Amino acid sequence: MSTPVIADPASNPAAEPAVVKGGPTLGQRVTSFMPVIALVALLTALTIADPDFLTQRSLTAAVRTSAPLVVLAAGATLVVLCGGIDLSIAALCSLSTVLFAMWLPDMGGLTILAVIAAAGAIGAVQGLAHVLLRIPSFVVTLGGLSIFSAIALVISDAGPIRVVDRDSTKWLNLYVAGYVPMSFFVALLVVAVVSLILKLTPLESFVKAIGYSESAARLAGTPVDKVKVAAFTVSGACAGLAAVMLASRNFSGSPTMADNLLLPAVAAIVVGGTAITGGHGSLWRSLAGALVVTLLRVGLPIVGVPSAWEQILYGAIIVAAVALTLDRSKVAIIK
Amino acid sequence: MTTNLQPHPETDASAPVNALEVRGLVKHYPGVKALDGVDLVVRQNEVLGLAGENGAGKSTLLKALVGLVRPDAGEIWVRGEKVRLRSVVEAADHGIGMVFQEQSLVPNLTAAENIVLGSEGPGVRRGIYRWDTMRKLAQEQLDKIGSHIDPLARTDSLSFAERQMVEIAKVLRIEERTSHPPVIILDEPTSVLESKEIETLFSQVRRLREFASVVFVSHRLDEVLDVCDRVAVLRGGQSVGETPTAGAVPSDLHRLMIGSTGSDDHYHEGLSERSVADSEPRLVVKGMSGKTFRDVDLDVRAGEIVGIVGVHGSGREDVCRALFGAEPTLAGEVTLDGAKLDLSGTRAAVASGIGYVPAERKIEGMVGPMSVADNMTLTKQKSRCAGPMVVPQKQATLVDKWIERLSIRTPHRGTQIGRLSGGNQQKVVLARWLVAGDIRLLLLDHPTRGLDIGARSEVYRLMRELANSGVATVLLADSLEEAIGMSDRIIVMNDGRATKEVACPSGGKPTPLDLVKEMV
């Protein structure tokens, strides 16, 4: 049953659609492009430092290296947007490379889907533990990190497992349009598809409302728990996909293969300008952030920065990039 | 007329020097002139009221006085000396301190720690707390305001009113930084207090006047006239006049605030058009118990507004939240239009056509950084979707219509809701439940908290219209007067039980005193 509520605005003769002006100002538009600006600035700086850097080969190599990081960061961005954090992504990714190498002989081409599904399910379990047991996501995924690392070590006998059947992942090493590595193309596809789903459905509103103010979102009747579990699920599935990329490139799975990607993934998210406190940000930003992080990693040595300075520059540039990309008008408290 | 309305405060050379003087203060925010050349004089040992509609610029002006807002232009003079205030500490050095609209104490520290926090002085030696000295320092502060709060009590164990006393005691420490009488600023200190606590606060303010100047902001004009010596009025970021309070009545102030004459039928009783006595009960609550309430019986008919009154701790807020599924219930049966209601969560409540407007608007009612449009359609997503997809055009049309319908003043539907004035924010929060046209029961927890008279009146009108269209309403009013003015029936709650029902028809309203007798 529904009750008519005051005069339907449409039947009110005075209710011409309100004349509205305004919208985002020029300044706000510029801030939303900051991650791209930071990326271009970094490319320019690297090119100035070494004019030979900007070649098609080095760019291709850079984006191929970045693909697993882009995917990891994109998935974890969803959790961060909801106001949480997923520290388990890298460990889950390592575990998934082991699963991939172990399952490949039996399952063949289906292994890719099986690994992504398994990692997604593991992410969902973490999400459920977070919302049902009301444990902070930081703690749940810190526990996950340790558990997944241990499982990976046990089932792999603490060593790498060779990928025997290389045919089923050969396509990942192809090039799209001759230049774009397939793995990077897939990473772009993931970012684009997830972003589109967010944009075209109410999910974006839900995610942002939960991230900015969970209590307000709950009292507005939004499906807070479901959305959070979904975010952890996608984050897990992304870790699985990143694992497929890593294992197919290295022709092996190993229990520590992705472990050193956790901090770069978190760095990619914040360098993109996504607020670590939740609500504000996007997957596109994390894509730009992941490219900045990768360029720094591969670019600094190439242009001849001495290795002692590399870490210092890396740290300084990350901090400077966040200073540039974070839109402070959207984030109330900077922690 | 006994009031003396001056367009601009005159400065008289022979008069004793003013405690504080503001000349031509200007502050721009993107798209708004929050302050547009404000002049203000605070004399020594007076309580100055500051009145104005939501968004008139009161808080911005006061924040400029304690160095939290840097004005774009204009001058601030303290006791005849021009100053620049760049931080709360610099303002404190000049003897200006503020008790904030949102309370600013650290909840897990003791009252004593909070009072000395940031200016420990002899309370800390070689980096180590000296509890005895600290307790003594805090006790001195509390004695100044004649308060009996235990300095070693944890702040979160204190009542709201007690915490405010601690804040005042804390602010008074600025006396140690200057030899002059301080200026104490209170921005809407009463908006979250009960009437008895307000009395305590007022006696405190009168005591402060003996040795300090006080600036006091409230949207309840009778309060302003009661406690202040003089009232200055802001409109649209400009000073539009001032009046001594002796002999003034609220409508004088209101006229200054809005620049025209307001209506007298404040609660729009004239709009209440139909008798609800014979309509079917819509909400029936039988023996509902929760953590803070027990055995509550309640029924609300379609088109009826039922007020629940009670002091702090009466449990009425929790009854409201329980009906919305936001607070667990232990026992009881609740039906809506004859069907058993699922109280397990807010999603279920929304699905059965229940709406809830929480008291803490800024934290629970809205998502500040999101746009007006997204806040308005957050709950009833279907209203802007076709299938699973959002249709931006559909949302724009719907939101613009409701902006028009409720005359919400916002530059654009895409403006962040946090940038609007309180009244306009509240209208957006209310509109959230109306856009789908399927609302059956509205639970309103202090829906007019912090709103100016005009905005309040518009919210009252909206409530009347909703009731006339058949919506059942439960109202936790901001004051007894509001409960009496708006309700058709009033339930009195005491210690978690509904103890009394008072009929409240138009023409046969009880007095606030009748209700107070039932509440204690």
Ligand SMILES: Nc1ncnc2c1ncn2[C@@H]1O[C@H](COP(=O)(O)OP(=O)(O)OP(=O)(O)O)[C@@H](O)[C@H]1O
């Ligand atoms: N940080 C800010 N950014 C943008 N606009 C702001 C900001 N602070 C205040 N404003 C705008 O400045 C104007 C004055 O706001 P202010 O808070 O001073 O009003 P007020 O008189 O205290 O209102 P209320 O009675 O609702 O507390 C409003 O239009 C408000 O939207």
Ligand SMILES: [Mg+2]
């Ligand atoms: Mg204010």
